[in-house]
Every structure is written in C-alpha cells, then in structure tokens.
Amino acid sequence: MLNARSKMDADVEFETQALGGKDLAYLAPLSLQEAEDMKAAHPEFQFFAGGTILNWRAAPRAKGLIDLKNLALDEIDVTPESLAIGAMVTIQELTEYPGIPKAVSSAAGLFSSRNVRNMATVGGTAAGRFFVSDLLPVFLAYRADVKYFLGKKMSTLPLSQWLQARSGILCSIVIRQLDRNVAFRQEKISKIDFPLIVTAVGWKKAGTQIKEAVVAISGASGKMALSESGAACLEGKDVSVIESSMVNAAVQQDLQPTESIKASSRVKRRIVESQLKGIIAELQKEGAL
Ligand SMILES: Cc1cc2nc3c(=O)[nH]c(=O)nc-3n(C[C@H](O)[C@H](O)[C@H](O)COP(=O)(O)OP(=O)(O)OC[C@H]3O[C@@H](n4cnc5c(N)ncnc54)[C@H](O)[C@@H]3O)c2cc1C
The missing domain is CATH 3.30.465.10 (Uridine Diphospho-n-acetylenolpyruvylglucosamine Reductase; domain 3)
Known part of the structure; x- marks a missing residue:
C-alpha cells in the first residue's frame, strides 16, 4: 500500500514515462489541497495554466507541471x-x-x-x-x-x-468596486507584439471630487508600478479641474523607466505622458455625463 507521498512520486514517475521518456513530469490534482501538497512535495514543479509563459522559449524549463485544470477555477x-x-x-x-x-x-x-x-x-x-x-x-x-x-x-x-x-x-x-471610473491606454510597436507601456487610472467620485485614485503603469521598468505621487495629486480634486500636466509631473517623479531594445527611458516617459493626457480627458468626459 502506498502512502500519499509515495503515491504521488509513483504518479510522477508514471507520467514521466507516459511522456515518452522526456524529462518532464505532469500532475493533475483534483483539489486545491492536493495541488498545494504536490507543490510542497515538488517545489521545483510549476503550476500549469494556459502554458503560454511555460512554453515560451525564453522561460526557464520546468522540471514538472501541476495542472490547475481540474480545480473549478474557470468561472x-x-x-x-x-x-x-x-x-x-x-x-x-x-x-x-x-x-x-x-x-x-x-x-x-x-x-x-x-x-x-x-x-x-x-x-x-x-x-x-x-x-x-x-x-x-x-x-x-x-x-x-x-x-x-x-x-x-x-x-x-x-x-x-x-x-x-x-x-x-x-x-x-x-x-468589488465596479462603480469606479477606470480608463487605460496601451502602446505597442506592432499589432502582434507585446505591449510596450500600459497605463491605467481609476478613481471613485464623491460628488464631483475624486476619491481613492490609482495610477498604475506596466512596462516602464520590469515591475508593475503604482504611482503614489500621481494618486496623491488626484485625490480630493474636482474632476473638471484636473490638468494632465500636473498629474504627469507627479507620476514622472515615481517612474524609473529602463532602457530596452524597443524604447529609451526618455521615450517611455513621453509615452506615459501622452497616455495620461488621453486617459484624463476620457475620464473627465465620462465624469461630466
Ligand atoms: C507569446 C506570448 C505573447 C504574450 N502576449 C501578451 C500580451 O499581448 N499582453 C499581455 O499582457 N501579456 C502577454 N503575454 C504574457 C501573458 O500575460 C501570459 O503569457 C499569460 O497570461 C500567462 O498565462 P498562462 O495561463 O499561459 O500561464 P502559464 O504559462 O501556464 O504560467 C505562467 C506562470 O504562472 C504560474 N501560474 C499560472 N497560473 C497560476 C495560478 N492560478 N496560481 C499560481 N500560479 C500560477 C505558473 O506556475 C507559471 O510560473 C504573452 C506571453 C507570451 C509567451
């Protein structure tokens, strides 16, 4: 009789053989707890969802996959x-x-x-x-x-x-806050490329005043950036009086754009500036309705 751990190891071995001897194990847990236990037993395995990153040539090769397809997470x-x-x-x-x-x-x-x-x-x-x-x-x-x-x-x-x-x-x-006003802009080099920079702004309105503003930027550096200065600049303002140049000046303080083969840090800053201009105009128009 196999205990849970050795049964899992046996499954891995079986799946490895089933994959034609390729050095890649495959597990398909039936519950979240089982998935967590499998990950604990095999920390070097990766959770497998759509596989686009895991199959990408630039991704590190996974030793084994824990498929999340049977966990009722698709609703x-x-x-x-x-x-x-x-x-x-x-x-x-x-x-x-x-x-x-x-x-x-x-x-x-x-x-x-x-x-x-x-x-x-x-x-x-x-x-x-x-x-x-x-x-x-x-x-x-x-x-x-x-x-x-x-x-x-x-x-x-x-x-x-x-x-x-x-x-x-x-x-x-x-x-949970579907009543927030949210707008975004995306810039890319060609239609089938990854995005270069994506900027989104969201806020709630109390009367005509902005509350709980968020300014989020992806692509300027390798990490998602939340601009606290940008959010602070919007907070409490009347929607109709915001100027995108003020918001941009605040956001640029928080940005640390990295150079890439597609755009210099200066170009990335200019893209964010023009995205903010479009977003603020769109949200002001929405707010006026
Ligand atoms: C060719 C290509 C084009 C792309 N184009 C775009 C684009 O245009 N815009 C854009 O925004 N992004 C793009 N991406 C990135 C994109 O966000 C991801 O590829 C995709 O959403 C990842 O989802 P996936 O289900 O394929 O993840 P997978 O490749 O299955 O997994 C990726 C990682 O996330 C982990 N993971 C997955 N699901 C979970 C979960 N539920 N819980 C915990 N960990 C989990 C996995 O273990 C793995 O480490 C692109 C990527 C590629 C490779």
Whole structure:
C-alpha cells in the first residue's frame, strides 16, 4: 500500500514515462489541497495554466507541471455589485463574456493574438511575472482583490499586495468596486507584439471630487508600478479641474523607466505622458455625463 507521498512520486514517475521518456513530469490534482501538497512535495514543479509563459522559449524549463485544470477555477461570476474572474478563465473569454467592464474586456482584447488569448489565463497573467501586462494596470485601477489558496485555506488580499509575493494558488481576481471610473491606454510597436507601456487610472467620485485614485503603469521598468505621487495629486480634486500636466509631473517623479531594445527611458516617459493626457480627458468626459 502506498502512502500519499509515495503515491504521488509513483504518479510522477508514471507520467514521466507516459511522456515518452522526456524529462518532464505532469500532475493533475483534483483539489486545491492536493495541488498545494504536490507543490510542497515538488517545489521545483510549476503550476500549469494556459502554458503560454511555460512554453515560451525564453522561460526557464520546468522540471514538472501541476495542472490547475481540474480545480473549478474557470468561472466568471458577474453581479451588479462585483465581478469574480476565475484564475483559469482565458483572456479570450474576458473579451466575450457579457457584463465585463469595458476597460477589462478592451484590455484583454489587446493581447498579442487570438492564439495567445485562447490559451493565456487571468491567473497566469497575475502570477506569471511577465515583464509587461495589458490587464494588471486595469485590475489595479479597479482596486481588485485576489483570492488565493495557501496553507490549507483560502485568503483574500488586495491585488497590489498579493503581487509583492505572489504566494499560493491564485483562485480568482475579484472587482468589488465596479462603480469606479477606470480608463487605460496601451502602446505597442506592432499589432502582434507585446505591449510596450500600459497605463491605467481609476478613481471613485464623491460628488464631483475624486476619491481613492490609482495610477498604475506596466512596462516602464520590469515591475508593475503604482504611482503614489500621481494618486496623491488626484485625490480630493474636482474632476473638471484636473490638468494632465500636473498629474504627469507627479507620476514622472515615481517612474524609473529602463532602457530596452524597443524604447529609451526618455521615450517611455513621453509615452506615459501622452497616455495620461488621453486617459484624463476620457475620464473627465465620462465624469461630466
Ligand atoms: C507569446 C506570448 C505573447 C504574450 N502576449 C501578451 C500580451 O499581448 N499582453 C499581455 O499582457 N501579456 C502577454 N503575454 C504574457 C501573458 O500575460 C501570459 O503569457 C499569460 O497570461 C500567462 O498565462 P498562462 O495561463 O499561459 O500561464 P502559464 O504559462 O501556464 O504560467 C505562467 C506562470 O504562472 C504560474 N501560474 C499560472 N497560473 C497560476 C495560478 N492560478 N496560481 C499560481 N500560479 C500560477 C505558473 O506556475 C507559471 O510560473 C504573452 C506571453 C507570451 C509567451
């Protein structure tokens, strides 16, 4: 009789052989707890969602895969108050599902190709540590939460905090503040390329005043950036009097753009400036309605 641990090891061996002797193990847990136990037993294995990053030539080769496909993480739940997007929901599904906020479905629609959108998942976008993201700035501008499984239990954290350690199994992204005004801009070199810079701004309105502003930027450096100076500059202002030049001056203080083969840090700063101009104008127009 095998105990749980040795049974898992036996499964790994079986799957390895089943893959034609290639040096890659494959596990498909049936519960979150089982997935967590498998990861604990094989820390060098990777959770497997859509596989776009894991199959990418630039990604480090995984020793084994723990497939998240059987964990019922592929549902979208929209109510008038909130939106919960399961980690295994694909980016393409986000573009098509009824009731998804326009900023979210539009950002999803800008992913590099339909092939990628059909495979890539929302969980992989947040957990995958890719160097740039279409969706994360928009989720951050909505002040989304993450539900994740860690240490035998489900927990919730603001996405901004969860991204700092990206621990556990991401189960869903939850937007509870659907009444926020959110707009974003994306810049890329060619239609089928990764995005170069994505900037999103979100706020709530109390009367005509801005509350709980967020300015989120992806692609300026390798990390998601939240501009606290940009948010502080917007906080408490009347929507009609904001000037994008003021917001830009504040945001630029927080940015530390890195040079890349596609754009110098100076060009990246100019892109953010023009994106902020478009976003602020759009949100002011929305606010005036
Ligand atoms: C060719 C290509 C084109 C791309 N184009 C774009 C683009 O246009 N716009 C854009 O924003 N991004 C783009 N990306 C990045 C994109 O965000 C990811 O490829 C995709 O969303 C990752 O999802 P996935 O399901 O494929 O992740 P996978 O490749 O399956 O996994 C990636 C990593 O995340 C971990 N992981 C996945 N799901 C979970 C979970 N639920 N809990 C914990 N850990 C998890 C895995 O262990 C792995 O380490 C592109 C990537 C590639 C390779």
